[in-house]
Amino acid sequence: MTTASASPTYLRRLGTWDAAAIVIGGVIGAGIFRNPATVAERTSAGWQVLLLWAIGGLLTLAGVLCYAELGARRPQAGGTYVYLREAFGKLPAFLFGWTMALINYPGSVAAVATTFADYFCAALGFPPGFVKPVAVGSIAFIVGINLFGIRAGAWVQNIFTVLKLAAIALLVVVGLILARGHLGSALAADPVHVASPGDFLGALLPVLFAYGGFHYLNDLAGEVRDPQRTLPRALGLGMAGVVGSYLLVNFAYLAGLGHAGLAASSAPAADLLRDLLGPSGATIMALGIACSTFGYCAIAIAGGARVLQTMGSDGMFFSAVGRIDPTSRAPQVALATLGAWAIVLTLSGSFGQLLDYTTVGEWLAHAFGIATLFWYRRHLAQEPSPYRVPFYPVLPLVFVVTVLGVIIATSIHAPRDAGMSLLIIALGVPAFYGWRWLERQATG
Numbered sequence: 001m002t003t004a005s006a007s008p009t010y011l012r013r014l015g016t017w018d019a020a021a022i023v024i025g026g027v028i029g030a031g032i033f034r035n036p037a038t039v040a041e042r043t044s045a046g047w048q049v050l051l052l053w054a055i056g057g058l059l060t061l062a063g064v065l066c067y068a069e070l071g072a073r074r075p076q077a078g079g080t081y082v083y084l085r086e087a088f089g090k091l092p093a094f095l096f097g098w099t100m101a102l103i104n105y106p107g108s109v110a111a112v113a114t115t116f117a118d119y120f121c122a123a124l125g126f127p128p129g130f131v132k133p134v135a136v137g138s139i140a141f142i143v144g145i146n147l148f149g150i151r152a153g154a155w156v157q158n159i160f161t162v163l164k165l166a167a168i169a170l171l172v173v174v175g176l177i178l179a180r181g182h183l184g185s186a187l188a189a190d191p192v193h194v195a196s197p198g199d200f201l202g203a204l205l206p207v208l209f210a211y212g213g214f215h216y217l218n219d220l221a222g223e224v225r226d227p228q229r230t231l232p233r234a235l236g237l238g239m240a241g242v243v244g245s246y247l248l249v250n251f252a253y254l255a256g257l258g259h260a261g262l263a264a265s266s267a268p269a270a271d272l273l274r275d276l277l278g279p280s281g282a283t284i285m286a287l288g289i290a291c292s293t294f295g296y297c298a299i300a301i302a303g304g305a306r307v308l309q310t311m312g313s314d315g316m317f318f319s320a321v322g323r324i325d326p327t328s329r330a331p332q333v334a335l336a337t338l339g340a341w342a343i344v345l346t347l348s349g350s351f352g353q354l355l356d357y358t359t360v361g362e363w364l365a366h367a368f369g370i371a372t373l374f375w376y377r378r379h380l381a382q383e384p385s386p387y388r389v390p391f392y393p394v395l396p397l398v399f400v401v402t403v404l405g406v407i408i409a410t411s412i413h414a415p416r417d418a419g420m421s422l423l424i425i426a427l428g429v430p431a432f433y434g435w436r437w438l439e440r441q442a443t444g
Helices: 016-027 035-041 046-073 080-088 090-124 128-146 150-179 183-187 197-202 204-210 227-264 268-277 279-313 332-348 351-379 394-413 415-443
Strands: none
Touching (some): 016 150, 016 227, 035 046, 035 204, 035 227, 046 183, 046 204, 046 227, 046 351, 046 394, 080 090, 080 279, 080 351, 090 128, 090 279, 090 351, 090 415, 128 279, 128 332, 150 227, 150 268, 150 279, 204 394, 227 268, 268 279, 394 415
């Protein structure tokens, strides 16, 4: 169990558009096609829905600006794992990798690949028995493409980012057509749904979850060209595009369905297109959601594999996982490992519960990842940084406090899931010391 060789290394092949597409693709998955109905159900007016999505976007932008400085300071693969290792030591970094790279990333891939397969099979009229094979096939295909290197993966990602943005543009156009001059009513109060202040705050949770995923670009920072310039620019451009898209889509939902109609819908995107185009509209939207979810899987696999590879090269996981192929410059063993585990979770159907159990861990990782910025500013004050987050320390403080508030609210709403999430993190402590002991035995 020796540490993997530092050579060969990743090649910097991703430009600004590639990087921005990773941000957009990592954030926009299935959430924007489902969560707005939950937000409407917990609010009393259309303007409140738009306000919540704007607040969520601003909070996420605060986090993105912090990640832009972290990425510019440490433009290497591994993202949050690297920041935690340098600022707080190997144990917190291992706990992040234990929770995210071994559980949350493959669990997310399994869940979203199954969502992709659901919509893909529904659009093409395949029977339900095809869902799991299609999900497994999609994971295997994405892993196979990424084995050839980041450029091949980026081409796939760019294509599906364009397709998901096209689906969003279609939603916006259809919503405005259905409004037929009643755009003002989209913001009006809804007498059917009278929400309390607690409901309004609770509505922020699905908004923030739909904005998650912006950290994947930092996982791939070791393959971004001119990273000190490109990372901040791509993070800003990508998230600005996401926030704009989310606000436009929600306005389209409200304009086309009304607040009450949005709150009552279980599939607002399909309902919106069905109202204008009939059954074919729902089929088109199913294909659009399939493209969106497939693109997310491609990013989660690529980003998660880089975290695993960094752990392997640190001696925190099997050394073979830490290797980078000298020809493709891809972490082929890490990709195959992550993909295989995601396939196991897909076939077992256990990913849903795993994701519920690791939600708190994911948000804790975001909070502690942003918190490393305070360490860098204090201990490496003289270190030159090509990008510094504006309004420091206000923006990182706002983000960390908000995330902790989300964690508390989640714990109150689902104490069992939160408790299991903390237990999974805690189990990483003996795993860490056990791994270190095995490593000493192997090398001693």
